[in-house]
Amino acid sequence: NAGVTQTPKFQVLKTGQSMTLQCAQDMNHNSMYWYRQDPGMGLRLIYYSASEGTTDKGEVPNGYNVSRLNKREFSLRLESAAPSQTSVYFCASSFRGWNTEAFFGQGTRLTVV
Amino acid sequence: EDQVTQSPEALRLQEGESSSLNCSYTVSGLRGLFWYRQDPGKGPEFLFTLYSAGEEKEKERLKATLTKKESFLHITAPKPEDSATYLCAVQAEDDKIIFGKGTRLHILP
Numbered sequence: 001n002a003g004v005t006q007t008p009k010f011q012v013l014k015t016g017q018s019m020t021l022q023c024a025q026d027m028n029h030n031s032m033y034w035y036r037q038d039p040g041m042g043l044r045l046i047y048y049s050a051s052e053g054t055t056d057k058g059e060v061p062n063g064y065n066v067s068r069l070n071k072r073e074f075s076l077r078l079e080s081a082a083p084s085q086t087s088v089y090f091c092a093s094s095f096r097g098w099n100t101e102a103f104f105g106q107g108t109r110l111t112v113v
Numbered sequence: 114e115d116q117v118t119q120s121p122e123a124l125r126l127q128e129g130e131s132s133s134l135n136c137s138y139t140v141s142g143l144r145g146l147f148w149y150r151q152d153p154g155k156g157p158e159f160l161f162t163l164y165s166a167g168e169e170k171e172k173e174r175l176k177a178t179l180t181k182k183e184s185f186l187h188i189t190a191p192k193p194e195d196s197a198t199y200l201c202a203v204q205a206e207d208d209k210i211i212f213g214k215g216t217r218l219h220i221l222p
Contacts, residue, residue: 004156042117042212043157043200059209090156098204099145104156 002026006091006105013081013112021076021108023091031094032074033102034058034066036087043090049074050097081112115140119201119213127221129190134199134216137183142206146184148177149200151215157200160186191220 007022025032034046045058047066055066063085065077074093078085088109094102120135138146145164149157161170163179170177174195176187186199201213 040214042214043202044212045210092156098147098208098210099162101159101162102147103159106156107154 004091004093004103004105006089006108008108009106010109011111013078013110015082015112017081018077018079019081020078021089021091021110022073023075023105024073025091025093025103026072027093027095027103028071029093029103030071030096031098031100032068033092033094034064034074034076035090035092036060037090037107038087046076046089081110083112086110086112115203115205115209115211117201117203117211117213119199119216121216122214123217123219125219125221126188126191128192131187131189131191133188134186134218135183136186136201136213138201138203138211139182140203140205140211144204144206144208146179147202147204148184148186149202151198151200160199188218191218193220193222196220 004025030051033048035043037043044060049055049068052071067075088107090107091105092102094100117138148160151157161177166181168179174189178185196219198215198217200215204210
């Protein structure tokens with residue numbers, strides 16, 4: 001019973017490089033989310049997908065793009081990484097919207113140098 | 114402006130010493146308040162959802178309560194394994210989710 005799986009767990013990028021963070025859930029959830037967590041700050045929503053085929057911006061979308069590849073997978077892309085994007089990224093999913101219990105992945109620790 | 118404030122930022126307790134964590138909020142139209150537990154290096158783990166003032170939920174040594182302005186997470190006779198960061202989040206009427214910064218709880222054996 002894997003739940004929400006994120007890859008990779010750790011990544012170091014140079015400024016200007018691009019990369020994609022992968023997220024997959026096996027709980028048949030409709031809604032998926034990408035958050036970032038920085039020291040001294042609460043979790044902040046980057047993008048979310050209420051259902052397959054839809055994506056919407058969250059609180060801090062600049063510098064990111066997302067793809068809801070299918071019901072299971074929701075990827076986050078950094079086109080040109082910046083040091084300000086150094087953070088821990090969490091993917092989460094819920095059956096339908098936040099009112100249904102949300103499950104988080106283990107996180108991806110990204111450092112941009 | 115919608116916001117969520119958790120206090121204290123950090124709390125150290127002896128094993129068995131009960132206490133409460135606070136989550137105060139100002140949002141336009143509360144749709145739900147959520148408590149999560151986060152262990153170091155892990156993602157948050159869902160604990161409770163509260164929807165209306167007066168509602169209470171319990172799980173083992175944890176009890177969450179809700180008023181119109183704040184929520185409390187009461188920890189009764191805590192054990193070292195209860196050590197974690199506890200996160201509070203609220204859902205506003207526009208469905209926006211706002212997380213607090215968390216309370217780091219450390220239970221000493």
